[in-house]
Amino acid sequence: MTAVGYASTTGDTRKVDVAGDTMTGELVLPDSSPDTALTAASKGYVDGVAATKAATSTQIIAGTGLTGGGTLAADRTLTVAYGTTGTTACVGNDARLSDARTPTAHAASHAAAGSDPVTLTQAQITGLVAALAEKAALTGATFTGVVTVDDANFVVLGTGKGYRFRPLGSRLDCEATGSDWIFSVFSGTNFDGTQHTYLRLESGTRLAHACGKWIFTNTADSAAVHTIDPVDNQLGFHGATPVAKQTVTGSRGGNAALADLLTKLATLGLIADGTTA
Structure with missing residues (x-):
């Protein structure tokens, strides 16, 4: 006798083979507490496992310092709050995930012209404020001690003119450029009072003026x-x-030598020749 509806090798295709088979529809079991997870699961089993997992997830979140960073909804959906504080979860670019390894050489990037220049205030560098207080500013300063220019020329430049003290030549030179050079002294203590001028050296010609x-x-x-x-x-x-120019008077008679001397002294401007022949 042959069973109707059964294949010779696989049996009835409407049944599940006890040796193993694949169901194409849902399976509902009346028992809500299966013995193992591998047994076909019911909603009761799923609910039980989900509740356990939810409790465990909450403990994990609290244990890693992320309390408040995640919320478990009633449908077991976990919502995570991302951010950069201690109560939020990290994202990929969070600084807290940075590698703590020894950095590679990158000093050039922190220079003034680098891609990541470092800006420091004077107060951030130990001793800098005190050290700078003892230095002269380029815009001007008052020196309280001796200033020595060692083995170099000392040059003072104005607009289109200047002077220099030059020890680097074959001799010691005091030179000016672009203008007449005036040598004077003030009667006051701070370039005030009466100015007494003693020399004027012209720049356009070789001419010196002695004054006073x-x-x-x-x-x-x-x-x-x-x-x-x-x-x-x-x-x-x-x-x-010192006296004013003197006038020589009287008769020089026939003395040619005396006449010549008087003439030449008068020519030099040392005397006024008031004599007669």
Whole structure:
């Protein structure tokens, strides 16, 4: 006898083969507590497992310091709050995920012209504020100690003119450029009071102007030997008191030498020849 509706090898295609088969529809079991997870699961089993997982998930979240960073909805959907604080979950670009390894050489990137320049205030560098307080500013400063220019020229430049003290030449040179050079002294203590000018050296021609009363002495502090006083138009030589130009009078008679001497002294401007023949 042959069973109707059964294949010779697979049996009835409407039945599940006990040796193993694939169901194409849902399976509903009346028992809501299957013994193993591999048994065809009912909603009761799923609900039980989900509740356990939800409790475990909440404990995990709390245990890793993310309390408040995630919310488990009634449908077991976990909503995570992302951010950069201690109560939020990290995302891929969070700084907290940075590698703590020793960085590769990148000093150039932090330079002024680099891609990531580092800006520091003076206060952030230990001792810098105090050190800078002892330095002279490029815009001007008052020095309280000796200033030494070691083995270099000292140059002062103005607009289109200047002067320099030059020890690097074959001699010691005091030079000006672009303008006449005036040598003067003020009577006050801060470039004030009366200005007394003594020399003017012209830049356009080789001409020097000596101003005021000049005395020629053996030392800077000794008495006058020769005196030239253009202020009062007086001269004095060999220690004599300066006087105005003298006039020689009287008759020189037939003395040719005397006549020649008087003529030449008058020519030099040292005397006025008032003599007669």
